[in-house]
Amino acid sequence: MDLSVSLRIRRYLLIGAAFFILISLAPLQQSINYSRVTEDLAESLVIRPGEFATNFVIGGSSAIAVDILWLEMDEMWHCGKWFEMLPILRAVTWMQPHFVEAWELGGWHLAYNLHAYAKEMPDREKYLEEGIGFLKEGLSRNRSVYDLWFNLGWVYYNKLGDYDTAIRYFKSAVRYEHPVYIDRLLAHCYRKKGNLEQEISEWERCLRLHPGNEYHIKIVKKHLERAKKKLKEEPLP
Amino acid sequence: MEKVVETKELCKFYRNASGNRYLKAVDEVSLEIEKGEIFGLLGPNGSGKTTIIKLLLGLIHPTAGTMTVLGRDPRHVPSKKRIGYLPEHPYFYEFLTPEEILRFYGSLSDVSGTLLDRRIRSLIDRLGLERFRKTRIRNFSKGMLQRLGLAVSLINDPELLLLDEPTLGLDPIGTSEVQDLLRELNEQGKTVFLSSHLLSQVEDCCKRVAIIYRGRLIKSGNLENLLERKDEMKFTVKLNDPRQAEDLGRRVQELGLELSEVSAGRDSLKDFFMALIKGEKR
Amino acid sequence: MKNLIYIAGITFKEIMRNRLLNVLLLFAIISIASTRFFTIFAPSEEMKIIQDTALGMIRFIGMLITVFICGSLLPREAERRTTVTVLSKPVRRTQFFLGKFAGSLYAIFLSLGLMALILYILVFFKYGHLDTADSAEAFFIAANLAKALFMIVMELVVIGSIAIAVSTFTSEIFSVTFGILVFIIGHLANYLQHISDRMELLPLKVVTLLVYYILPHLENFNVQNAIVLGQEVSLFYIFKAASYGLLYTAVMLILGSLLFSEKEF
Numbered sequence: 001m002d003l004s005v006s007l008r009i010r011r012y013l014l015i016g017a018a019f020f021i022l023i024s025l026a027p028l029q030q031s032i033n034y035s036r037v038t039e040d041l042a043e044s045l046v047i048r049p050g051e052f053a054t055n056f057v058i059g060g061s062s063a064i065a066v067d068i069l070w071l072e073m074d075e076m077w078h079c080g081k082w083f084e085m086l087p088i089l090r091a092v093t094w095m096q097p098h099f100v101e102a103w104e105l106g107g108w109h110l111a112y113n114l115h116a117y118a119k120e121m122p123d124r125e126k127y128l129e130e131g132i133g134f135l136k137e138g139l140s141r142n143r144s145v146y147d148l149w150f151n152l153g154w155v156y157y158n159k160l161g162d163y164d165t166a167i168r169y170f171k172s173a174v175r176y177e178h179p180v181y182i183d184r185l186l187a188h189c190y191r192k193k194g195n196l197e198q199e200i201s202e203w204e205r206c207l208r209l210h211p212g213n214e215y216h217i218k219i220v221k222k223h224l225e226r227a228k229k230k231l232k233e234e235p236l237p
Numbered sequence: 238m239e240k241v242v243e244t245k246e247l248c249k250f251y252r253n254a255s256g257n258r259y260l261k262a263v264d265e266v267s268l269e270i271e272k273g274e275i276f277g278l279l280g281p282n283g284s285g286k287t288t289i290i291k292l293l294l295g296l297i298h299p300t301a302g303t304m305t306v307l308g309r310d311p312r313h314v315p316s317k318k319r320i321g322y323l324p325e326h327p328y329f330y331e332f333l334t335p336e337e338i339l340r341f342y343g344s345l346s347d348v349s350g351t352l353l354d355r356r357i358r359s360l361i362d363r364l365g366l367e368r369f370r371k372t373r374i375r376n377f378s379k380g381m382l383q384r385l386g387l388a389v390s391l392i393n394d395p396e397l398l399l400l401d402e403p404t405l406g407l408d409p410i411g412t413s414e415v416q417d418l419l420r421e422l423n424e425q426g427k428t429v430f431l432s433s434h435l436l437s438q439v440e441d442c443c444k445r446v447a448i449i450y451r452g453r454l455i456k457s458g459n460l461e462n463l464l465e466r467k468d469e470m471k472f473t474v475k476l477n478d479p480r481q482a483e484d485l486g487r488r489v490q491e492l493g494l495e496l497s498e499v500s501a502g503r504d505s506l507k508d509f510f511m512a513l514i515k516g517e518k519r
Numbered sequence: 520m521k522n523l524i525y526i527a528g529i530t531f532k533e534i535m536r537n538r539l540l541n542v543l544l545l546f547a548i549i550s551i552a553s554t555r556f557f558t559i560f561a562p563s564e565e566m567k568i569i570q571d572t573a574l575g576m577i578r579f580i581g582m583l584i585t586v587f588i589c590g591s592l593l594p595r596e597a598e599r600r601t602t603v604t605v606l607s608k609p610v611r612r613t614q615f616f617l618g619k620f621a622g623s624l625y626a627i628f629l630s631l632g633l634m635a636l637i638l639y640i641l642v643f644f645k646y647g648h649l650d651t652a653d654s655a656e657a658f659f660i661a662a663n664l665a666k667a668l669f670m671i672v673m674e675l676v677v678i679g680s681i682a683i684a685v686s687t688f689t690s691e692i693f694s695v696t697f698g699i700l701v702f703i704i705g706h707l708a709n710y711l712q713h714i715s716d717r718m719e720l721l722p723l724k725v726v727t728l729l730v731y732y733i734l735p736h737l738e739n740f741n742v743q744n745a746i747v748l749g750q751e752v753s754l755f756y757i758f759k760a761a762s763y764g765l766l767y768t769a770v771m772l773i774l775g776s777l778l779f780s781e782k783e784f
Binding site: 011014015017018021022024025026028029031032033035036040063064066096099100 | 762
């Protein structure tokens with residue numbers, strides 16, 4: 001075959017191959033877009049405006065911007081600029097909604113620090129409410145980790161004394177990988193409610209759950225003994 | 238005789254930057270080079286010599302016409318194993334030494350192992366590069382690069398050599414050495430196609446020439462035939478006495494012949510120079 | 520095939536001598552190593568800051584290294600006329616082009632590897648006291664980082680293939696600038712789909728959609744944020760994104776080698 005003809009044929013074949021591959025990228029791209037949403041990786045303008053916007057401006061990782069803000073916020077904390085921290089926390093969670101620690105810190109800062117700081121002010125409850133709201137918003141974006149379930153439970157348990165709500169949140173928290181003390185907290189909730197049978201049942205569950213943890217077993221056994229003793233002493237209604 | 242290079246009405250036109258006017262770099266050139274000859278392409282700068290060589294190597298694509306090199310289309314890649322090319326200004330990767338460069342180009346041409354080692358050694362010696370074999374070529378002079386370029390063109394022991402201005406940048410001794418080398422290669426049966434604007438060089442080496450001007454082939458043929466002045470003969474006479482010259486001249490005129498030129502015996506500057514340097518070397 | 524390897528080898532040697540590359544690499548390594556010291560101010564988020572900064576640096580400096588290498592190789596060689604002697608030997612144009620790209624990739628991988636090494640040293644240094652729980656976490660972070668680094672590598676391969684394809688017919692400056700532009704636009708490509716959805720005129724819609732699919736979707740390779748925050752990124756996703764990257768690169772290399780085959784020297 002004449003060389004020029006075979007070269008021409010080869011050229012057309014290659015152009016055809018390139019075109020074909022380019023076309024086949026379209027369904028692959030759609031599949032990737034779908035995965036990015038389902039696996040929560042997407043940073044489009046519609047789904048995660050914060051991350052998209054910072055990518056647009058910085059042309060790179062929004063995470064670095066978040067880290068810089070985080071360091072600045074840490075600085076403010078040490079200087080006692082507590083109110084100035086709030087917009088920064090808001091910006092951080094807007095840019096990286098899965099940065100769980102930011103939601104935790106924000107919620108705690110509002111519900112505890114500012115709530116305590118505003119002791120003399122008439123609208124101090126507002127901070128507590130805002131703190132809870134902040135944690136709930138964070139939870140809506142981060143449902144499959146224990147952290148924010150636990151934080152909300154703690155606020156209800158520790159600050160508000162609302163043990164029923166606290167129990168609901170702690171029960172959700174223990175569905176995911178979580179630290180050992182949350183199981184114990186559940187038992188404490190029942191104790192504070194005065195529900196001895198539930199309390200004992202929870203302590204026994206704690207024993208079954210983490211048999212290898214010596215420290216945990218020691219505490220649980222102590223509480224279990226106390227509860228059983230109390231149950232014996234108090235007649236059932 | 239087997240034709241090693243054949244072109245038929247070869248054309249290369251370039252579009253002028255300002256408009257549609259064509260720049261005719263090569264205009265209907267038809268050439269034939271036979272196996273085993275040293276062929277010279279002669280022309281002033283910008284006449285199209287380099288363009289023709291690049292067309293023969295497939296580095297440039299022709300606008301019209303046909304050509305075959307070693308019986309194949311110039312774009313046929315495996316044929317290049319049998320071709321050696323020396324560009325007008327050879328350039329190589331600066332950070333390499335001559336030995337590394339020769340090894341690289343040798344490998345590309347499928348030469349390897351002990352054969353490659355042997356060839357590298359012999360080429361380095363033959364082309365006067367021994368002192369610099371392990372020096373990076375960054376600081377090489379023009380002449381050294383030219384020698385290296387020649388070595389690279391020979392590393393694959395090609396049947397056909399395409400040399401663009403092979404003695405550019407070389408001093409008279411270097412030039413003479415290259416010419417000797419070319420004659421040697423030709424005796425081994427290699428075909429040499431060289432292009433030059435240096436008339437004396439072409440005259441010394443080549444049997445057949447083609448003269449090209451502004452892209453057009455003006456004349457081609459056997460050098461002897463082209464230069465022969467059919468109605469003149471040159472005699473070189475050794476005299477015992479300077480007065481014999483006048484005597485001889487009178488006798489020629491008596492024969493009814495016109496005496497075109499009489500001049501004292503003279504060396505060419507080149508021969509004088511070469512003899513002097515050879516004497517110094519001894 | 521052998522010739523491709525020889526050319527890649529020479530290209531690699533040439534690139535590693537490039538001063539600009541060495542400066543960029545040094546800058547990146549110092550920046551990554553020094554994140555260790557920023558984190559004094561926020562010890563609780565030390566790992567996050569180190570990983571964010573390191574991955575961001577690796578991506579950005581990696582991008583600069585890639586566009587400078589891939590965008591300048593062919594134009595520089597054409598300028599210095601070293602290409603001509605190589606092509607006069609039995610080397611196909613495609614072998615030359617792909618050999619150049621392979622050599623550049625090797626240099627890019629090495630640079631990335633060096634930067635990643637510093638990052639890994641920082642990660643293991645932090646968990647130096649190797650309590651079992653901590654060392655398990657260190658390995659988990661290391662494995663996750665490997666995913667993010669792999670995605671960065673894919674992104675750079677795509678950008679590099681575009682830069683080298685463009686450099687077959689343009690100057691060095693143009694290809695490098697174009698490469699940087701591709702990096703920026705490639706991260707905003709998603710936006711075009713939303714614009715297309717909102718277009719009412721059909722021809723405009725089609726054109727926008729066409730441009731959307733032709734542009735490289737570099738966001739596909741952005742899993743950095745998720746990984747640093749400990750989110751799970753499935754291997755299936757990584758496989759899809761890598762396939763996209765390889766196919767796109769193949770298209771660019773085909774086009775580039777075709778253009779290079781037509782080039783006159």
